[in-house]
Amino acid sequence: MDLFFISLGIILAGGFFPLFLKRQFLWMKAVSVFGIATGCLLGLIDAGRHLAISGNLYASFDYLSAFSLFFTIDSLAAFFLVAIFFVSFLAVIYGFHYMDKPEKAARTAVNFFFFSLLIISMALVVCAGNMITFMLAWEIMSLSSFFLVIYDHQKPENRMAGYLYFVFSHVGAMFIFSAFGLMYGFSGSFGFEGAAALPEPVKLIVFVLAFIGFGSKAGVFPFHVWLPHAHPAAPSHISAVMSGVMIKTGIYGIMRMYSVLGSHTMIFGEIVLVAGMVSGILGVVYALGQHDLKRLLAYHSVENIGIILIGLGLGMIGVAAGQPVMAVLGFAGGLLHVLNHSIFKSLLFMGAGMVIRKTGTSAIDALGGLIKNMKITGITFLIGSLAISGLPPFNGFVSEFFIYMGGFRGVALDRTAFAFSLLGIISLAVIGGLALACFSKVVGVVFQGEPRSVAAENVDEKGPAMLFPMLVLAGACILIGVYPKIFILMAVKGVASLELGYGRIPLDHFIELTGNITRAASIFFGVFLLVLALRTLLYRGKTITRSGTWGCGFTQPTVKMQYTGSSYAASILEFFKPVAPLNEDHPAIQGRFPAKTHYHSHVHDIAERYMGSIIVRPVQWVFDQLRWIQHGDIHLYIGYILLAIVVLLFFV
């Protein structure tokens, strides 16, 4: 047995045994966390080994004696496994202190069980070697995460979120099924190898179907509607795993499909790039308009999936244009962003989880000043915010830098490639600026200033099992940001198994780029030390006094006067009004002594707003017309089955 399956077995055991231990709440959590964490750690070691030696693992089992379950780990799968096991390892440790309600012991046990299933199924998805295996793992993944989303099922909005997620993941799966069905219809085998022989137009249809299916999992606009509902509903460490790694299996699917189809025309890159630009910009615009911390983070997943797709799209354009270096820059940048996003997004979700645990609210405008009492949470959240905004010297910058470099290679090309690369670069720049605006809002409103409500006062940040993962993730943000070499080489190796139709490309260029990033970061730190020294010198022996904030002449300031998240984002949202319609509800102020008033704003997601009227209702209408089939008479149902068998016997 390979270490990979052993680690999955340990994870499953870690999830399974606690189901019988619910009377000993602490023991149950300990066993579960220990089992799952050990399994993840082993899996992480194994995935790292696969990446290092690039030996592929093959394993095959018979399933129902009709299909074979076939697993293979190539370097692309290994790269995703690294992200999956790393984030899951930390998330489950976080869960030890996060799941702190003994009265909900049974539910907690079930949560850990489905969590272990989710980790295993994610790992199996990226290792699946044929369609049957893939869909089996994919469905387990969707279902286990569905049960994790409805953890708090007493709240109607959580049930609604679960329902929405269920519908989306299954409609998405249906698209993937139809893509696989088309492939099977032409190649006659369940393996992926036959896909390369498909006729060119069919390849495009297969890719578009698969892109919609995988895109709905990844959260590509406009298939992201479930995401901002499901992430806030799930417990925070589950959101971290779902947003950090689970949605990345959609990205994996898109990359794998592109690879097995082996069609290197421009149109694939154009589709992916445009989808990436739209998701990226709209994702961050909607994020700016959110009032709920976890919903805001969920929209940032849409944004980051957009950035990843921009990278992949540029890579595909590079392949189509016969530019291997551009292709690898785009793909490797996108792939590294997969890892980076899984790190900083899970860090941010864990920070948000800590805030919600300790204050009891996730409303951004009710918080404030938390960093004074939550030092570690605040600082790690700040690091995560800087990283997700793509700022140096943190990891988000590295992957965006590589995607930019790919884009610049693209603008040197002819017209279509030039135009798409230009748009890609401009959207990346705009996304970067908007993300900075959004996270300066979150840090500024949630962690800085003065508490805006009683809930945010006198909080603490107890729970070492919650703090430890955040520290590790923040460290990883800085490590990758300053020494990206090994991580870029990992990503380049992952790209190698896409078989993009060229030989080995020399690594010197990439090593030079990572060396530059390291150098630039060290220069920055060097200058920072100089400035620090200067400041220390200037403050030697100076009198420091403390007093209230200068109120510009106003002597009775209250915390209610602070700028809120809504007011901070208002002018930017005004700019994006056509794509982000804003509903405001506030009665006009009247009279000399105005009465108490209120203000409420809501930014509409146009996908959510129009999906109902454009897609759901027509489909519903068609099904309504077919309702007579579903009459409830059991005899006729048996007749249907008989009829189906007869038809199949005669015509197939």
Add this chain to the structure above:
Amino acid sequence: MIKSIIFWLLAMLLAPFFSAVILKVKAFFGGKKGPPLLINYYTLIKLFKKGSVYSTSTTFIFKMGPMVSLCSAVTVLLFLPIAGQAPVFSFNGDVIFILYLMGLGRFFTIAAAMDTASPFEGMGAAREAYFPIICEATMFTILVLFYKLTGELSLAGYFSGSQPAELWHAAGAPLLFVIMAFFIILLTENSRVPVDDPATHLELTMIHEVMVLDHSGPDLGLIELGSFIKLFFFSTFVARLICPFDMGNPILNTAMFGVALLLVYVAAGITESVMARYRMDRVPQFVLTSFALAFFATVITLEFVK
């Protein structure tokens, strides 16, 4: 290398002087004598001698703000070819690093402002987060154009030696748009009229000045120094483009560069003297003009450069 470092130090030393030129020009237009040209040095020395008052609402981030913003300004200056000299550091892709590093400085300026819990500073912070987004789009569009023309992704590839002349040679007409766009960015990024009024007395209408209201003493001095350097940084772009010649003689080059730089500062001063600040909701349109210019320049260059 040594020479580059000397120029870098000189640039930091002289940046406050150039900023005073703007004040002098404004005074001239107002029919006043104006402050002495060394006023900024006096201000800095005065600030450095003082102690500080910190708001009880603030945390360590408030102290980080001035340091990081100065640090990012000083670091980006290391990559800038001053007076045509080779920069201290340069690598393929350094422009991307530079633009994002300025983003880091901006993040900490905003964070320091949000730290004070002051409604006015929040207001300024929101504006500071908003307008540069458009500037970034413009900058990257110009980068695409320059990359197309030179095949380089570093400031050294655009502004050192005879490179600006090469740019003019490759695409003269579009470069006029680029200069305009750069000038608009210069005004926006450095909080000058018509985007922001550094001399106004009403906090509600400020952007940058309101964000640093609570900073005092050496901290405020560091911020001021950082903004002088930042203005110098952007002015160099414009100066090198309006005066692209390479005389072959370092002294002549430096003198010519100094004159061009003065011209840019005078132009900024004249703009401030003859224009009023735009209403806040008009500012995005003004900044978008730069993007339109840059985008147009880039697209038409596609026809010239193959």
